[in-house]
Amino acid sequence: MTRTLFLEDWQLQRGDDGQVVPVRLPHDAMIGEARSADAATGNHGGYFPGGVYRYSKQWQVPADADSNEYRLFFEGVYGHTKVSVDGHEVAACISGYRAFYASLKGCVPGQVVTIEVLVDNSQAPNTRWYSGSGINRPVWLDVRSPVHIADDGIHLVTRSLSPKAVVDVAVHVEGATGNCMAHIRFANEDGQVASAELDVVEGVAKGTVDIPNVQPWSAETPYLYAVTVQIKQSGELVDEETFRTGLRTIEVDAEHGLRINGVPVLLRGACVHSDNGLLGTVSLPAAEYRRARILKESGYNAIRASHNPFQSSFLDACDELGLYVMDELTDVWFKHKTKYDNAEQFDEVWPADASAMIAGDRNRPAVIMYSIGNEISETATAEGVEAAAKIHDFFKHSDPTRPTTLAVNLLLNLMASKGSSPFEKEKYAGESDPKKAESKKKEATSTAANMVTAKLGMIMGLISRLPAADRVSRDVFATVDIAGYNYAYGRYKGDRKKYPQRVIMGSESMPGDLPAIWQRVTSVPGVIGDFMWTGWDYLGESGIGSWSYGEEPGGINKPFPALLAGCGAIDITGVPGAPTLLAKAVWGLLDAPAIAVRPLMHNGKRTNKTPWRSTDAVVSWAWQGVTGKAIIEVYSCDDKVELWLNGRSLGRKKAGVKAGFVTRFCVPYEAGELMAVGYRKGRESGRSSLRSADKVQLQLRAEKTTLEGLDDLAYIAIELADNQGVVESMIGDRLSISVAGAGELMGFGSANPTAVDTYTGTVCSTYLGRAQAIVRGTEAGEVTITVRSERHGDAQLTLKVSLGR
Structure with a gap:
């Protein structure tokens, strides 16, 4: 079987009378809709409306369609889905997370047909979180010869790893007649190969492959082998599949717990x-x-x-x-x-x-x-x-x-x-x-x-x-x-x-x-x-984990415009927060104490907490213009921690397990450097610091500067920061963005739990000094991203799009 992406040249129509627009899959039809307080998904889905969406694409049937089977493989479509070819239904699925196939049998070679995917997600709420709508996972075009590996037809089971790996193999073949063989090959990164050739008997080839000098897969050593399975009918190659897999064993019982490759985990x-x-x-x-x-x-x-x-x-x-x-x-x-x-x-x-x-x-x-x-x-x-x-x-x-x-x-x-x-x-x-x-x-x-x-x-x-x-x-x-x-x-x-x-x-x-x-x-x-x-x-x-302040609505069922759950240890833009510091301290993964600070802009206000977020602290000491007390949280697995502000010790307190892995200090806010020092058995074990920001300006920082292919993405951090990269948390700004050249804007927004701007638009406001843009390549060349702010200047960067792979 050959499988190729089937993502380009689709058209989308919203509802029966909506404008037809071109889209490249995968595509979320809901994320660009206008939210409202009375939207069908309500608090469950972030106050987005549901809808009906019609995706269509013209496809010329290949000349070999009489001798090979063509079909579409949908990794997932959210909504009640019907797939048709020239008006004839060929597949349906009501499970929004299920992968399914749509047969293209019967299409006349050389003919141009219309493939249509009707997605009905109008009845809402139908899930307890934001579901999105439409063809939001990839679509593939499969080509299968008459003799081929069955769907879910390759079963590998690692039976042992020492002194060599023994892998049980079963390959299920459809359409096999006469002399049919399955050849299985494992190759490691050094080019070393282990293989076996098995007879296909009554549609199944079974056997074992012995792999010497095995490198087991685990979370610590995620080693992958390249696996190739070939089917030969009367000596002729008729089908082939390749994929990567790791060799590992799983055991679990009440006495020993979970063991991966015999090692407790x-x-x-x-x-x-x-x-x-x-x-x-x-x-x-x-x-x-x-x-x-x-x-x-x-x-x-x-x-x-x-x-x-x-x-x-x-x-x-x-x-x-x-x-x-x-x-x-x-x-x-x-x-x-x-x-x-x-x-x-x-x-x-x-x-x-x-x-x-x-x-x-x-x-x-x-x-x-x-x-x-x-x-x-x-x-x-x-x-x-x-x-x-x-x-x-x-x-x-x-x-x-x-x-x-x-x-x-x-x-x-x-x-x-x-x-x-x-x-x-x-x-x-x-x-x-x-x-x-x-x-x-x-x-x-x-x-x-x-x-x-x-x-x-x-x-x-x-x-x-x-x-x-x-x-x-x-x-x-x-x-x-x-x-x-x-x-x-x-x-x-x-x-x-x-x-x-x-x-x-x-x-x-x-x-x-x-x-x-x-x-x-x-x-x-x-x-x-x-x-x-x-x-x-x-x-x-919306709001299950978001703290609110003063007269803002409390509880966990936040009203519109609440959008995010707010309970993530890492926010939606990928910035880790204080809960990750606590977890790393508990797990013994911190090399030095880590500092977070309760937001100072809410000083003096009543705090409305939720149980799904243990703290609202953020990793920042940049609170321009603030006076009053600062509540500082130091996360550590040390015995004690000492806090320093601008070279002055603010005291040493117990830390680690005796303090629940978080030590708190309350001190008057003062711009400068805040430093935490950890001690174990009386000796310093590590230190870390936060600084306040100097004069800030708009800055762009791309996580990568070259996009490898049309489906690669560049994540761009947009920050109000000084020339040392310190982000100012206290001030905000209104931003606009433009993308020119060989790319398109896929998302623009912030981690604000109550953001009112759409993520598919070109304007947004910063949140705690940050925003994010996501850019996807459209062709080989250069793409220029320009961001303008109302009060902190403009910034620009250029990325390359390569189609070399």
Whole structure:
């Protein structure tokens, strides 16, 4: 099979009467829509409207279409989708994260046909976060010969690694007749090759490949082999597939925990949604690789897909960079969480969704476990437990090499067991008196669930420890290999005693709880790690983690124009915040104390906190014109830290585990240099500092200066900074941007959780002195980016676009 990108020369029409515009895929049709307080997605989706979108493309049918099979492979389309060729439907899919095929059989060679993809995402809300709309993942054109490798037809299983790697191989072939062979080849970076030639018998070639001097894959050493599978019919090459994979083994049990290649591993995890910040849900390799790289650099070694299968290019990056992945099937089973989700179609769609996810993950070293669902409160019932066992069995039959898990919120299960599930959308639908129904009905979607959690705050953990919480979770935990606990780390020690064969994992937790959580992860046998909510900020669930001040709306269900969740340890532009400093301190990954400062522009105002963000501190000592007290947070795994301001010691305090890994100082703000010094056993172990800014001006800083191909991206930091690069946090400015030459603007905005400017426009305001532009190449040549500010001058830079690869 040959597979080529099918991204160019598409046309988009919004609705029935909208203007037809050219687009290059992948494309998020929602991110450019106008938001409003009454928009259909509401708080869930960041107050964007839904819509109907019609993508079309002219395609000339190749001359060999009679002898070869042509089809389209969609990695994902968000919305209820129908694909047609010249008006004849050839495929449909209602699962927005499922990869699927559309056959192009029957097209006359040489004929020009119209391919149309109709995407209906008008019924909203249909998910608990920003979903985007349209063909937001890549599309490929496949060409298959009559004899070919079947879809999901290559199964590799590493059986052992010492003294040599032994890899079981199964290749499923369709259309094979007579003398058919499968040739499998593994090549390392040094050109060393191991191979095997296997007979195809009844459509399957099975055997083993021995690989000497193996270099195993792990998060620390993400070594990849190039794999080539060739099919020969009567000696003639008829099909070939190539890909990269890593060789590693997975074991997990209650006594030894999780072991990769026989080595114990604790998961330092981050939950991550699928949007790409300013790009919306557009999935491009450059964006996914950048996100994975920043997460890895921030100390995470594991990522949880939240709450849908990851896009393939993000998994590619995890394979290459070394990140363990928990891929997740769904957020919804047969009980609604939002009004228009697919709960009613769950029984119909989940087997195909699961099969597609497994097919995409099967040969990936990064994917080490499958989650079969998130916060499925019906698992407190017999019906839910039966469904869990059925789905688990499906996964184990399809891929027995990876463990399964289920992320359970014990509080929600407890509520569901008492008939008060917060996800039940039509609780009073049967009320005969409309007035009574209206007075009783309170649409309790995920927002209501979050509200319950926010009100309970710290006592949520106490509720999860109740015996009743165990009763409503023990049966479903028994159906999976790993018990996933959402916000219930207080149960770990007791449950391990009560259920000595249970493997426990924190599938979702609040970042501020990490010190207490990690103490349990490292001391309670059978607890294999933790995933914080969230590693990277995301669009939608607007305000769940955003602090507000004074008379601004509080709570976690922020009104329009709230846009971002605000709970990411890393913001949507890729800037790590204070929660990453806490995590790195807890994990022992800080070489020196790290400093963050509570925003000084809010001095004297009431702070409206949320439990999904433990601090609003930012990494800055640049607060021009501010007077009054500054609350300073020093993150450290040292014994003690000392704070210095402009050469004066402000005192030495305990740090590390005794201080919860964060030491606080309160001092009058004073421009200059703020420095923290760490001490271990009385000796200095490291130091770091922040400076205030001198005269600032608009500055542009590109993360790369050459774009390699049309789908590469340049991320450009736009900063109000002095000539030493110190960004001023206190002042803001209004910006406009223009892009000329061989590139196009893909996104322009900031990490402001309540930004009102569209990310697809040419104007935005800075937030804490920063903004970001994302540029994509359109042709070979140079692209010039010019940014103008109202008060801090203009700036320009030039990038190159190369089509050499």
